[in-house]
Every structure is written in structure tokens, then in C-alpha cells.
Amino acid sequence: MSDILILTEDQLRQRVKLDTAAIGVIETAFAALGRSGVVMPPVLSMQMPDVKGELDVKTAYVPGLAGFAVKLSPGFFDNPSKGLPSTSGLMVVLSSETGRVQAVLLDNGYLTDIRTAAAGGVAAKHLSRADSSRAAIFGAGLQARMQLQALCLVRPIREAVIWARDPDKAAALAAELDGDGLTVRAEADAARAAAFADIIVTTTPSHHPILQADWLRPGQHVTAMGSDQPDKNELDPYCLDRADLYVADRVSQTRLMGELHAALEAGLIVETGDIPELGDIIRGRHPGRTSPDQITIADLTGTGVQDTAIATHALAAFAKDATHA
Amino acid sequence: MSDILILTEDQLRQRVKLDTAAIGVIETAFAALGRSGVVMPPVLSMQMPDVKGELDVKTAYVPGLAGFAVKLSPGFFDNPSKGLPSTSGLMVVLSSETGRVQAVLLDNGYLTDIRTAAAGGVAAKHLSRADSSRAAIFGAGLQARMQLQALCLVRPIREAVIWARDPDKAAALAAELDGDGLTVRAEADAARAAAFADIIVTTTPSHHPILQADWLRPGQHVTAMGSDQPDKNELDPYCLDRADLYVADRVSQTRLMGELHAALEAGLIVETGDIPELGDIIRGRHPGRTSPDQITIADLTGTGVQDTAIATHALAAFAKDATHA
Numbered sequence: 108m109s110d111i112l113i114l115t116e117d118q119l120r121q122r123v124k125l126d127t128a129a130i131g132v133i134e135t136a137f138a139a140l141g142r143s144g145v146v147m148p149p150v151l152s153m154q155m156p157d158v159k160g161e162l163d164v165k166t167a168y169v170p171g172l173a174g175f176a177v178k179l180s181p182g183f184f185d186n187p188s189k190g191l192p193s194t195s196g197l198m199v200v201l202s203s204e205t206g207r208v209q210a211v212l213l214d215n216g217y218l219t220d221i222r223t224a225a226a227g228g229v230a231a232k233h234l235s236r237a238d239s240s241r242a243a244i245f246g247a248g249l250q251a252r253m254q255l256q257a258l259c260l261v262r263p264i265r266e267a268v269i270w271a272r273d274p275d276k277a278a279a280l281a282a283e284l285d286g287d288g289l290t291v292r293a294e295a296d297a298a299r300a301a302a303f304a305d306i307i308v309t310t311t312p313s314h315h316p317i318l319q320a321d322w323l324r325p326g327q328h329v330t331a332m333g334s335d336q337p338d339k340n341e342l343d344p345y346c347l348d349r350a351d352l353y354v355a356d357r358v359s360q361t362r363l364m365g366e367l368h369a370a371l372e373a374g375l376i377v378e379t380g381d382i383p384e385l386g387d388i389i390r391g392r393h394p395g396r397t398s399p400d401q402i403t404i405a406d407l408t409g410t411g412v413q414d415t416a417i418a419t420h421a422l423a424a425f426a427k428d429a430t431h432a
Numbered sequence: 433m434s435d436i437l438i439l440t441e442d443q444l445r446q447r448v449k450l451d452t453a454a455i456g457v458i459e460t461a462f463a464a465l466g467r468s469g470v471v472m473p474p475v476l477s478m479q480m481p482d483v484k485g486e487l488d489v490k491t492a493y494v495p496g497l498a499g500f501a502v503k504l505s506p507g508f509f510d511n512p513s514k515g516l517p518s519t520s521g522l523m524v525v526l527s528s529e530t531g532r533v534q535a536v537l538l539d540n541g542y543l544t545d546i547r548t549a550a551a552g553g554v555a556a557k558h559l560s561r562a563d564s565s566r567a568a569i570f571g572a573g574l575q576a577r578m579q580l581q582a583l584c585l586v587r588p589i590r591e592a593v594i595w596a597r598d599p600d601k602a603a604a605l606a607a608e609l610d611g612d613g614l615t616v617r618a619e620a621d622a623a624r625a626a627a628f629a630d631i632i633v634t635t636t637p638s639h640h641p642i643l644q645a646d647w648l649r650p651g652q653h654v655t656a657m658g659s660d661q662p663d664k665n666e667l668d669p670y671c672l673d674r675a676d677l678y679v680a681d682r683v684s685q686t687r688l689m690g691e692l693h694a695a696l697e698a699g700l701i702v703e704t705g706d707i708p709e710l711g712d713i714i715r716g717r718h719p720g721r722t723s724p725d726q727i728t729i730a731d732l733t734g735t736g737v738q739d740t741a742i743a744t745h746a747l748a749a750f751a752k753d754a755t756h757a
Contacts, residue, residue, distance in 0.1 A: 111538060113438060113536075144482060146478055146479065146480060148476055148477065148478045149476075151473055151474075151476035151489055151491070152473065153471055153473045153491060153493060154471065155471060155493045155500075155528070157469060157495055158495075158528055158529060160493075160528075160531050162491065162493075162502070162526070162531070164476055164489050164491070164502060166476070166478060166487065166489070168478060168480045168485075168487075170482055170483075175480075175487075177487070177489065177504050179502055179524055179526070179533075181526055181531030181532075182531065183529070183530050183531035186530055186531070189530065191530055191532070194531075195530075195531055195532050195533065196531075196533070197524065197533055197536075199504055199522065199524070201487070201504070201506055203480070203483055203485075204483060204508070205508050205511055205514065205516055205520075206485050206487070206506030206507065206508035206511070206519075206520055206521075207506075207516070207520050207540075208504075208520065208521070208522050208538065208540075211438075211522075211536055211538075213436060213533065213536075
């Protein structure tokens, strides 16, 4: 490809969906992450306090893929007062052979939403009980909705509850998602929401734990996906102590900005050398859940291989279009 | 700007030149670098050894500028055998107010070439003797040519010599640059090239010193701009010992990947707390050269503020176009 392909958010929304194909692509990416040859540098993070802004840059190189993505994720927290979403950004895809720019995906964060939700699906597929039918979602934002959609793609979910700090938002989201074979309602009591579910997904930007360890019961799976900065924290650190199995998307990241970070700070975990990553479970290098009564936790902070995988997936969709045109 | 501006390399080449305006913009950027509020995270660097590739990502936020740039610089060293340049890349400009993408500059490294050469001009303007008329350029690549052009914009250069490992390339470049009031010739002996000049610029990707300390003489200024990785090294570490003044573009970077790195490794420098940065000289916080007989060295590794500055400069040129259209 000598010309650079520029794709807009609208084009990407039409072609790339949260579906089993996207979940498969992200599953493969996590499996690749543990293999030799994959390179994923630490996140470049820039804080701009005077404009309440931050920028994260993520990338990863996966041998065998035709390209690799570099993702720019800005978050500007005064944007809602200007009628704009806080987050936006784009992905640039470069050739793995020549480094030349192949495509610019002006997705405003849409592909990140997809790959983040898909990771929740992958975690549930590999860690939750196969018969999980009840979900509890903490939070009422975009990822609350998408994480529930992802669960429904991998587990026979029939009922879900939504808990959010703002009960009106929880009610509105529940009303929107209810129906089509799925019963969804808001639950004002966080402990009862947790007790209800086989799978709990926390999707908040909370700086203080919202899921308490003594709410957990045998057989549950928890995915915590809201924490992506060192000062964010959704799980009471004792949850990690209580769980039979804690799995990171990438230990080197969850040490710094995930739920593991809070547990390390609390001194509840000292040694991280044995912690499995999601890719280890997918590749069968770690058995994962070994009994229906275990409590499992997946700690997702978002990785550059997911970005490279979803960007490659998006480009493939458009290449197919071009062939059929 | 609600729409995203996409500019190609051709468009940028037509509008943005290595001229006194570009040098002024880079000078202002270095002055800003020392001020509070400027944020410049460490370079994100990814090595892809199996495809002989590397990627650097640089960025910087400068309060008061409307936007900030994120630059992707890939280097793929098998490219020349495929008829492609080793380096390419692009810059993305984001709004300092909202983080939204304002522009994608598909420059294939052209703006980096400009801002890198302009930094050489800024260093010579602030560190070399005002009457410098003779230049020696080490290397015969694109930056060899552009660094000489930048020197001519700030000093009354009349004669220049080119030394390169490949004498044919040195001769070809000298023949190309000779004329128009400037006498340029190749010099096969590196020591004689150095002895000839008031200003020496090293522009090579060398991993071993090419400029020896005992070649230096009083009154000279040296700009070393080829080293941008920890294993690159153009100056005999004793040059830093011999010089009266060593100036970094950014001490935190030259410690890791500049000539300072080699001098630290050799144990010739232990304490870096007092080292001035180019911005300190520009802002008058450090006197710089205080006598015509001093030997000065500028160590340039390339900074994110230069990228933000040149990208903003480029966008301003196109905004002016739009106004006049």
C-alpha cells in the first residue's frame, strides 16, 4: 500500500463491532503477549494539570502481524462542560516491514472502547464459570454497557444488575439494556448487587474501593477494568487476598496502575513473580479456574497489543471491502 | 477547527523551510523548555530487532501554545535495500484545550529534519564565536547538508569542509554545496577537517568517537547531533573534559543517549547538576561563551518541544494560507 488510508470514526463504527470476531482478535493478542518477540514498551504518559488534561501513548509490536499500532489517548476533563467527551484520540498503523505509515484511524477512542470491552469478554470466557447467568455491573458509563454486551457474547447471561454512584444513571442504563432475552435492573445497594452475580465487572474511574472483599462469595468472577492510573482503585485490596486466583492483563502494568498496585501499597501482596497473565491462561500455561467454587479476579489496565490487534482487525475489514468493491 | 487537517509531505515541503523563522521558532522552544509548566516526558522507544526496526515517540506540552505534537519516528534499517529511506513517520497535533486531534502531518520525517537542523543553528548562534567563518561537517547525509545550511543562516560562513567515512560521498556533497558565496570541499583527513574550522558539526550515526579531543583548538564550537541512542557516540569523551563549556539540549536526555552518556560511562564526568541547557543560555540564565578562546560543545539529542514547536509553526503557515484564500 503506497497511499495512506485515512478512516474516520463513522467509517470505523460502521465496519468494526463488538462481536465474537473482535473478542477472538483480542484473545489472540493476549496469547501473543506472552510469546517471545512481542515488544510492548511502558506507556508514555503526560500530565497537563493546568488544562486538566492527560495523554497516554501505547504501542506494541507483534511478529507476524503486517502492521503495528501506536495509539494516542488524550483525556481532557473539562471537556464535558464544553459539550465534548473527555476522551478522544486516534491510532496510527505502521508497516512491520518498513515502518512507513499505512493508516490513520481517526476513531476518537472508538476502537479503544471495543478492544477494552472485548478484553472483558476474554477474561470472563477464560475465568468465569461456564454456567454464569447473572452479571453485576458497577458503573453506568459507556464501558458499563459494553462490558455487559461482551459478557453476553461469551456466557449465557440472563439477568444483570447495574449499580452506580448516581442511581438515576443506573436506572436509565438498566432501562436501556433491559429486554431481548436479558433482564436488567438497577440495584441501589452495592453489596446486594455483588451478592446477586456470578460475574461482577467494575467499570468506574473510582479512587476509592467500591467492591468490598467480604461481599464476595465462592464461584464468582470479578473483572476490574476501570483503573488505568496509579491513583485509581476499584477493589478493596483484601479482594485479592480473598480470591483463589488473581490474573493480570500485564503484571508490569497492573503493578503500576491496576488493582495490584493498591494491594502492593497495602502490603497485602509482596511477591508478584508467580502472578499469571491472561495470556498464560489462554495458552494453557496456567490452568486458570480449577473448581466451580473458586473466586477469580481479572485486573485489566489496557495493553498496547490490544491496540495493535484491533487496528489490524479494522484494517483487514476495509481491505476486504476494497477487494469486493 | 472542527475538521481534522491532513497535510502531506509535499504540502509541508512547499510551505515549511529551513529559514530564520524556523530557527526562531526552535530558539523560542528551547527557551520555553526551562520554564515551569512545560511537560516533556521521556521518549517512548521500541526496538524490533527481528525486522531491524525501531520506533521513537516524542511529545511535549508548552503552556500558551494552541496545540501540542506527538511525533512518531520509525527507523527501519533494511529499507535502503528496498529503495526506501530508513526513517519516516508523522506528527499528530492535538488541541491544548480539548485534546481533540487538530491535524495529522504526514511529513515522513521532514519536519524533524527541519527542527533538528534548526537546533544546530540555535546552538551555533548562542555558543560559537560571532565571527565564525569556517565550518567542518562530519558526515555526508541529509543532516550534514542541512546543518551547514543552518550555520549559514546564523554565522558568516565562507568556507566549509566535509569529512565522511566514505570519501566519495563527502566529495559528492561538497560538490553539490559549493558555490553561491560558499566554498565547500571534501577533506579526507578528519583531524585536518577539525583543525580547519571555527564550528564543527558531527552528524553521523557512529558508535565510536570520530572527533578526538586533541584535535580541538581554542575558540572552536562543536555541535554533536548524531547521537540519539545510548549506544551511539561521536565525540571522544575527553572532548567534554577539554571543553570550557558543555551545553545539553536536555540534560535528562543527554545523560541517557547523548555524548554526555559516553563521558559519564567513561567516568570523566560524575556530577551533572550544574550542566546548563541550551534554553538557559538563550534566556540569559547562564552566560554561555564568555571569551573568544573558549571551546564550547552543544550536545543535541532532539526534544519533544522542538516537535511541538515546528508542528505549531507548520500549522500556522497553513492557517495563514486559509485566511488569504
